[in-house]
Amino acid sequence: MTHKIAILGASGYTGAELLRLIATHPSFEVAALAANSKAGMEMADVFPHLRHLDLPTLVTWEEIDWNGIDLCFCALPHKTSQEVIRELPRHLKIVDLSADFRLRDPEAYALWYGNPHAAVEMQGEAVYGLTEFYREKIRAARLVAGTGCNAATGQFALRPLIERGVIGLGDIILDLKCGVSGAGRSLKENLLHAELSEGTNAYGVGGTHRHLGEFDQEFTELAGREVRVQFTPHLLPMNRGILATAYVSGEAEAIHAAFAEAYADEPFLEVLPFGQTPSTHHVRGSNFCHIGVVGDRIAGRAIVVAALDNLTKGSSGQAVQNANLMLGEDETAGLMLAPCFP
Template sequence: HATSQAVISTLPTGLKVVDLSADFRLRDPAEYEKWYGQPHAAQELQKEAVYGLTEFYRDDIKGARLVAGTGCNAATGQFALRPLIAAGVIDLDDILIDLKAGVSGAGRSLKENLLHAELSGGTHAYSAGGKHRHLGEFDQEFSKVAGRPVQVRFTPHLLPMNRGILASVYVKGDAKIVHQVLKKAYENEPFLRVLPFGTLPSTRDIAGSNFCHLGVIGDRVAGRALVVAVLDNLTKGSSGQAIQNANLMLDLPETEGLMLAPVFP
């Protein structure tokens, strides 16, 4: 992060770029400075950047020169919630995203808490209390879909595994309607699979692949639903998404090079 703005500004204007950093994800430079702690250094480029959540910005991505890859956590939460917000079937003021991520989701920087000896055998919440930077993406995208401010509660947890994300998303709404909306929204998407009602996915189902699986189940209290979404942060959450977007930008089949089956065990 904070390097792509300077680098991309020097590239030929005819070159197509998919940026995996956070430098162009937030459309409002003030929001970028709020979440990343420094002024946006390429505001003119920001105006042409397209947010890279493929399934929801497909047409814009096809004609884009610069696509901003999403955060892996942000993608997972959005796959669970965007269709529900758009359909108006959940309470927008009572959304909780409880997310578990493998250690690769925290990056490759040399930090003591990411050492195997420190992480193995335990788990912990991080960037809790509304501090995680991907909240900027949630605020931007959910508010855009809803047409009014939406602020979700979001707490990520780091698990002692290499890769994978599992998000448990708690909403108020009829569970079967929630399932129907998601199933309809993704019925023609090659990489998004909605499981039968009451069946919940596991990270092992999508490891090493560009797939995202979603499951919905009801609660003992009527009017509550749980949506569980899983994806691999290193593929559908980043590099696989980048290839999917590049395929669109280059007028190639969207699934080119991405139909690998999940790897388990």
Template sequence: MTKKIAIIGASGYTGAELIRLIASHPGMEVAALAANSKAGQSMASVFPFLRHLDLPDLVIWEQIDFARIDLCFCALPHKTSQEVISQLPAEMKIVDLSADFRLRDPADYKNWYGNDHAAVEMQQEAVYGLTEFYRDRIAGARLVAGTGCNAATGQYSLRPLIQAGVIGLDDIILDMKCAVSGAGRSLKENLLHAELSEGYNAYAVGGQHRHLGEFDQEFSALAGRPVRVQFTPHLIPANRGILSTGYVSGDAKAVHETMLRAYADEPFIEVLPFGETPSTHHVRGSNFVHLGVTGDRIEGRAIVVAALDNLCKGSSGQAVQNANLMLGLPETQGLMAAPLFP
């Protein structure tokens, strides 16, 4: 039986991406769409590229009849998300795409996001949504916290290596190039075409990026001791995609072999032949991750390059993958479409 889906925050990029994916999903149907700022409008007026679909009009979230909903995606900004989710029915299955339930420690949340968590009990209940590493817990969860798109990219690069002990833990560097859609749909001066095009810039330099909280939490838990990586994101004039270049100490061939073993059975993760590196062009619009490993001219150093689509595998595709598990559907259902190229 087709599962009825609600999306709160449907007028943003991740909300639209959820609709795009569910439109061809044989096990899900969009039954309700909410976006308080655009309530009363049709999705065709908000996103003309979805005009061909028969979709419900946007409403405020309080108007949704959750008794007929099997799972709700919440694609709201952090802080707003926890306020809304805490008011949803207690039995409702929820996949949250915001940052509100990613960090397990309320003090960490306050440190990185600047406010006290308003739903601490739910924060403890939430399962971290990096599917390939938490799928057993996700399958039985009521609330799943989607990862940050940068956090997901870096973890696909490094988790197997930290777990296997094949790299040093005190000199990890992550350099990421991030497309502009990762900043959301709201108007920002620095994202205007004239401000952004024909160049790119580093931001959140020196350990200010909030996704570092996820790196600290996840990598330290894997290693059994504190792990702090250096991470600098860069905003590039592209609509979709993240390319992460990781610099680590360790034998490059051992790093590559570890990646091959770790991801051998993962349907969405492709480890390239040794010495090859990926491009964001090769994963655009898809739920796939491409990983490449190469050596460096400096002996004992390796370079790990990862590419994914920030709106799909980094957010909405990951959310659908998790929802499949939560609803007892095949994990890959609705997500195997090939990337768009060129």
């Protein structure tokens, strides 16, 4: 069965990544592409690497005829997504890649994103889009809220450990390195080549990064008590990829065993042999996440390292994975492409 797909925000990096993945999907057909700032342009002119694909001309989202379209990927900025999604027809299934429906509490959204929730009436139907942990709810959902890419990486590195009680909850430190594409495609002075290359910097220091809202929500619910991780992201001069290093208290072998058990049947989560750690090179352009565990020289401490591609498993690949479930397709459809190395 062919499913007709629309993408809003198709001129951004996540929009382009969606198209790259859908190009090899056996049952998705792109019926409409919207990018209000580039309406009237061809995708070949916006993203020349996609010129081999036969794609619709970009239009404004208001111009789309929704009749016959089964699912919409919304790759718009936060705040804009809420305003647009509330106007979309009710028959439409929606996967939102923005932050607008990730936080279940509208007050938490206002706190972390600095503006009031513009579609509170829809928040209750949104399902958090971390596929491996919300699979059954996603199957039945009309609206799925994609996770933050940093939030996804940190949760893959910590959720099984919190759930199984193999680590202490009061001293979790999460250090994260991410590529520049995670900041989006819009022009920013600090992302100019001369400003970014040959260096690295921490940002969102001291508990100000917005993805902490997701960690607080998900870890606290999982543990049944308040959990607050210490989290610092760093921006590296690489195009794509995230490497998360978690420092935890617990027995390293038991931690590794918890991952092996939790992820044994997960097609996209690879647990490395004990003592090995992953690289962003090993997951580039793929929907895989690699996880390694090493014991620390300090007894009772361990180090967990997780790597994924922020544009794929951290965003657009996750979105396609969720769309597959929502439309009754094989969860891995269009997503088994091997990482690109070197």
